[in-house]
Amino acid sequence: MEHTSGRHRDKVRASVADALAPLFDGARVMVGGFGLCGNAEALIAGVVAHGARDLHLISNNAGNLGKGLAQWLRAGIVKKVTCTYLGNNDDLHAARESGAVELEVIPQGTFVERIRAAGAGIPAFYTPTGVGTVVAEGKETRAFGGRTYLLEEALSADFALIRCHRADPFGNARFWRTARNFSPLMAMAAKTTIAEADELVALGAIDPDDVHLPGIFVHRVVEVREHEDPFEYRRVRARP
Amino acid sequence: MSWDKQQMAARAAREIAPGSIVNLGIGLPTLVADYLPDDAGVWFHSENGLLGMGPFPYEGDEDPQLINAGKETVTVVAGGSTFDSATSFAMIRGGHVDLAILGAMQVAMNGDLANWWIPGGKMMGIGGAMDLASGAKRILVLTQHVTKDGEPKLVRACDYPLTAKGCVHRVITELGVLDVAGDAFTLVELAPGVSEAELAAKTGAPLRTR
Numbered sequence: 366m367e368h369t370s371g372r373h374r375d376k377v378r379a380s381v382a383d384a385l386a387p388l389f390d391g392a393r394v395m396v397g398g399f400g401l402c403g404n405a406e407a408l409i410a411g412v413v414a415h416g417a418r419d420l421h422l423i424s425n426n427a428g429n430l431g432k433g434l435a436q437w438l439r440a441g442i443v444k445k446v447t448c449t450y451l452g453n454n455d456d457l458h459a460a461r462e463s464g465a466v467e468l469e470v471i472p473q474g475t476f477v478e479r480i481r482a483a484g485a486g487i488p489a490f491y492t493p494t495g496v497g498t499v500v501a502e503g504k505e506t507r508a509f510g511g512r513t514y515l516l517e518e519a520l521s522a523d524f525a526l527i528r529c530h531r532a533d534p535f536g537n538a539r540f541w542r543t544a545r546n547f548s549p550l551m552a553m554a555a556k557t558t559i560a561e562a563d564e565l566v567a568l569g570a571i572d573p574d575d576v577h578l579p580g581i582f583v584h585r586v587v588e589v590r591e592h593e594d595p596f597e598y599r600r601v602r603a604r605p
Numbered sequence: 606m607s608w609d610k611q612q613m614a615a616r617a618a619r620e621i622a623p624g625s626i627v628n629l630g631i632g633l634p635t636l637v638a639d640y641l642p643d644d645a646g647v648w649f650h651s652e653n654g655l656l657g658m659g660p661f662p663y664e665g666d667e668d669p670q671l672i673n674a675g676k677e678t679v680t681v682v683a684g685g686s687t688f689d690s691a692t693s694f695a696m697i698r699g700g701h702v703d704l705a706i707l708g709a710m711q712v713a714m715n716g717d718l719a720n721w722w723i724p725g726g727k728m729m730g731i732g733g734a735m736d737l738a739s740g741a742k743r744i745l746v747l748t749q750h751v752t753k754d755g756e757p758k759l760v761r762a763c764d765y766p767l768t769a770k771g772c773v774h775r776v777i778t779e780l781g782v783l784d785v786a787g788d789a790f791t792l793v794e795l796a797p798g799v800s801e802a803e804l805a806a807k808t809g810a811p812l813r814t815r
Contacts, residue, residue, distance in 0.1 A: 399653040399690075400676040402669060429676075450730035452676075458727065470728070473652065474694030474736030481691045494698060494736045497717075497770035542687050543654050544670040549689045577689075594669040597676040601664040 376586050377534050377565065381411035384559050384587040388417045391444075393522040395480065395551035396424040396434060400452075401597045403544030404433045405528040405561040407589040412526070413440045421445040423480075423522055425473065425547060429454045432595055438466065447520070449473040472500060477550055479520035484553025484582070489518045525555035529578070532562035533569075536583025537576045545577060552582040559585040563592065606798025607779040615640040616794075617706055617747050617777050626650055628697070628737055630707040630720075631675040634747050637706055648685075650702055652733040654693045657685020674733060697733070697740040705741035707734070709748040709776075711763040714810040716773040716785040718746065719765035731768075738769035750778035750807050757809030759783065759790055780804050789813045 378384040385408065388394075394412070398404040412420075413436055422443045428435030435456040437443050443460070445467040451457050460466035471479075472494050482490055491514035495501050505516040527548035529538035538560055540548065552558040565588035608616060610633060618640035621627055628650045629635050638660070641647055649658040651673045658673060659680035667678040681687070696702055711719040721734050738744060751757055759776060775793070776783045781804055782793040789811035795804065805812045 399672065399674075402653070402672050402676065448730065450732035452729055470730050472731045472735040473690070473733040474698055474740070477690040477694055478698075492698065493739045494769075496739065498735060498767045500731075500735065540687075542668060542671040542681070543651075545687060545689050546654050547690045550691050596667065596669050596678060597672070598678070599667055599669075600661040600677040600679075601667055602661045604663045 372584055373535065373580070376536055376584060378585050378587045381407045381587055381589070382414065384408065384585045385411045385415050387557060388412065388415050388524060390417050391419045391421075392417060392524055393421040393423060395522040395525040395547075395555055396422065397525070397527040397546060397548030397551050398424065398426070398433065399543065399546040400426045400429050401433045401595050403528050403540070403546055403548060405526045406433070406592050407587070408526040408559060408561045409433060409436060413437065413442065418442045419444045421447070423447045423520065425449050425476070426452065427454060427457045429597055430595070431456065441465065445469070447471065447476075449476050475500070475517050476520070477547055479517055480547065480550045480554045483519035483521035484550060487519060489516055491515065492517055520554065522551070522555040523557065525551035525558040526561070527552055527558065528561045529563070531564045531566055531571060532560050532583070532586050533566050533571055533580070534586065535568060536560060536580030536586055537571050538562065538578040538580075538583060539571060539575060540577050549578040549582070552578055557585065558583045559587070561587055561589050563590060564588065606796070608796045609779070610636060613747060613777055613779055616782065617745060620745050620775065620777075621645065621647055621704060623647065625703040626656070626701065628652065628702050628705045628741060630705065630734075630737070632708050634706040634708060635675070637747070650696060651679070652693050652697060652737070654688050654690055655679070655681060655685065656688070656696070657682045659685070694733070694736055697736050700740065700742055702737075702741045704743045704745060705737045706745045706747055707737065709746045709758060711765050712746050712748070712759050712773050712776055712785070713763045714759070714761055714785060714790055715787055716771040717763045718744070718768045718773050719763040720768045722766050724765065734768050738772045744773045746773050746776045748776065748778055750780045757807060760809040780807065783808075783812075786813060
């Protein structure tokens, strides 16, 4: 029986380049974030610098306004995108129209549940979402309690790149507000999860009851204190 | 005469029962929140992972990591919570969201909804639309009655790609309030100054007045 040493020590990496070292051409890469909210900005930029190509990007939006994952599209390092929403992401529309990128668009709840299932060891599940729509084409259906459901398969990846507010050296992580979104699920579904933490804190600094993502799902941690955190659509109201 | 967008939103707000969990779609439906009384006890859900969504922040208080599903900066009310996307869609798919107010490209008299793509047009994607349409307990559509070209949006059968089958319960347009009734739309209420004849002429399916 092959015996390999555990992966759950020495997770903290000194640099983004070090954290991304295992990335390879053709990898399936999940990236957390809802649009530009909760983006692992340094890791996203670091992938372009790494030079890996032909990536299968699995992310809700694949960037916007030329920022975030739009940098990967502009760099031409993506061969396929699995996402839920393009919106006004002109780089993704252009990459789709030119045929530079193969595009797969799926419902958001199905997207995240497929990812969750992969992380939880469930190969497929039935969902009501998409029945009677183009999403159902070619998929098995089954009735439970008189309602029809679609069989959807788990979605896994080689890497997950996530952004967290705070992490400890084991990879226990907390997120800030709505920046959490897909990241904890992607962390579960990837063979190697790399976390970009706004702040690296000591073991024990995060109360066990306050851990959003247990470190078992995180393999590499890099602290990045400065972030742009761009506003995608800044809306405010006047003070009374 | 008919309702303007603000009046449509105000009419839609009357559909929200006190103490409900409500998801407001992108665009026109977001206006509805402005017309709820402060003591309604309504909690707004945003599928990117927020329950207890408040109004837009005061200038200077905006946080780029606190947004709604339209990626606009928002606030969270006291008692609100943030969570991951799987939990958020469990709320939707699991039937815990009482009402979703959505926009539409077409609604059929059997309740079929098309609201994500007009073939030939720019394909924006699916996002949370299919999960909301098939998962929320009640679906209210808030839309203009006809397209910019004057084509009916309330039709016998949708010819655009569906979001979900048989999911819509009620439709509010600038002309009135209509229920989906299988083989027709049923008139619930006319906007001021709108006649039954005008409503019937602009509806692409049989209209039943009761």
